[in-house]
Amino acid sequence: MRLRTRIQLSTTVVLIVLLIVANTSIYFIFKNSAITSEINRLTNTSNNTVIELNKKSNLSMEQVLQAYLISNGMIRIVDQNNNPTIQVTTNNDYRNIPSKYDDDQFEEVIQYKDSMFVVVSIPTFNENGAIVNLQVVENVDILFGNIIDLKWVFVYATVIVIIILFLTSRLLGRVITSPIQRLTQTMDLIEKDGSFEKILITHEAKDELTEMAMTFNRMIKRLEKSYTKQEQFVSDASHELKTPLTVIDSYVKLLKRWGKDRPDILEEAIDSIASESSRMKYLTEQFLQLAKSEECIENEKNTVNIVPIVEETIHRLQQAYKHEIHLKNEQHEIHMNIHEESFVQLLVILLDNAKKYSDNQIKVELKEWKKGVSISVTDKGIGIPFEAQAHVFDRLYRVDKTRNRKTGGSGLGLSIAKRIVEHHDGDITLESVEGNGSTFTFTLPKLEV
Incomplete structure (x- = not known):
């Protein structure tokens, strides 16, 4: 049974039961109240x-x-x-209405010749001092006619309300299941076309x-973002690894033909294969670093003072580079919530990028703002065009691919830096x-301590 049908039937049944119980209760309450009121009047x-008799x-x-x-x-x-x-x-x-004697007072409703009567009987004394019953009998056909009319009003009203409830519950079921149907249709479309369709939200109601x-x-x-990253990763890797693999394959074939007879070709092939192998290794490491930087999770971050980290990183690279690196900083303590290894990697990428394309001094400036660093x-x-x-x-991406080949760039460093910052x-x-x-x-939010 479909969910919409279950909603329609369940809501209709529940409301019908409540309606019948309510109408029945009102009917009997009114009937008993009217009869009781009539009995009290006759009493x-x-x-x-x-x-008056006494x-x-x-x-x-x-x-x-x-x-x-x-x-x-x-x-x-x-x-x-x-x-x-x-x-x-x-x-x-x-006068032909049956009569009966009783020692106690009693009230009753009787039927005689298709008419309804209310009888109230009270013990009393007659003129001779004997105990008799004084009985007051009243025809209440009008009262019971009104009660019967009320019953049929409730019956007709219940039928009409049931029809309305059935139709409205059908509409309600359609409204409730509409987002679910859109979800099902979207999932079917995703399954058939392999696309990443989204559900159209027509209103901003904050419901479930x-x-x-x-x-x-x-x-x-x-999922679309993950799939796009996966496609991009495969495309980037295949594109970048294609050239060194082609070079290696060409030199392997060359070695098979002339390597044994031509020492010069043997040496050239070995050097080229070694160079391309190193490049493949470097590219593989860069791809893995890029993937790792995207998996930097929140619970790996720690609150640290970044000033000594920046100073230590600059000092370490100063020994390896021929460039002078000048740090401008007026703070001794700046506490931030960071992933330390990724933060150091970010500094190294930017400093290494500056070193590759400049022979002059590199300047690093650390500034602390109200809400960030x-x-x-x-x-x-x-410079860059x-x-x-x-x-x-x-x-x-490379601004000048020939120059980047000479400096050993892969076009991944700044992409990794951006991912770390994000x-x-x-x-x-x-x-x-x-x-x-x-x-x-790059600007990072500051942790207040």
């Missing part, structure tokens, strides 16, 4: 009649009963043999179904003028 009439007035018992006769009924005296001795009535047909759709869209977005690395090298600046953080909720920017050098600045 008052009976009590007043008994009081006054010992000059009026006969029949005259007193005539005085208290109701508009559509009868007042009678019933002896202990169940026989009516005196009957005063507005309709002679009522909208949250489900938003969660699904976030999941699809994440920025570190800029400036070189006085060849304006049209290329928007792409320098893309994977495997994993620290920061931002990295570039300012460069071709021929006048470049400045890379």
Whole structure:
């Protein structure tokens, strides 16, 4: 059974049961209340009649009963043999209504010739001092007619409301299951076409179904991003490894032909294969570092003072580089929540990039702001053309591929740096003028201690 049908049936059944229970309760409450009210009115009439009979007035018992006769009924005296001795009535047909004697007061509803009567009986004394029953009998056909009319009103109203409930529950089921149907259709489309479709959210209601759709869209977005990264990774790796593999394959074939007879070719082939093998190793390490930087998780971060880390990294690279690296910093302690290894890798990438394309001094400036910390690395090298600046953080992008081949660049360093900054909720920017050098600045949020 479909979910929409279950919702329709369950809501309809529950509401029908509640409606029937409510209408039935109202019906019987009204019926009992109306009958009780009529009985109380006749009881008052009976009590007043008994009081008048006990006054010992000059009026006969029949005259007193005539005085208290109701508009559509009868007042009678019933002896202990169940026989009516005196009957005063507005309709002679009522005289044949069965009578009975009882020592106690009683009230009852009886039916006689398709008519309904309310009987109230009170023990009293007759003119001879014998105990008799004073009974007041009233025709209540009008009252029961109203009760029957009310019953049919409830019946018709219940039927109409059931039809309305059935239709509205059908509409409700359709509204509730609409996001689920869109989810199913979207998943079917994804399965058939292999695309990453999202559910169209037509309203911003903060209900569970909208949250489900938003969660699904976030999941699809994440899967699409992951799939795109995977495709890009495979494409980048195959593209970059294709050239060294082609070179190695060519020299292997050359060695098979001439390697044994031509020592010069043997030496050239060995050098080229070694060089391309080293390049493949370097590329593989860069790809792995890029993947690792994207897996930098929150629980690997620690709160540390970054000032000595920056100083130690610069001092270590100063020994390896021929360039002078100047640090400008006025702070002794800047505490931040970082992944230390990735942070050091970020500094090394930017300093190594500055070293490759500049023969002059490298300037590093550390600034502390109200809500963050920025570190800029400036070189006085060849700079980057304006049209290329928007792409320098893309994977495997090179401003000048020939020059990067000579310096050993792979086009992955700045992409790795950008990923590290993003994993620290920061931002990295570039300012460069071709021929006048470049400045890379990354800003990270500061941890207040």
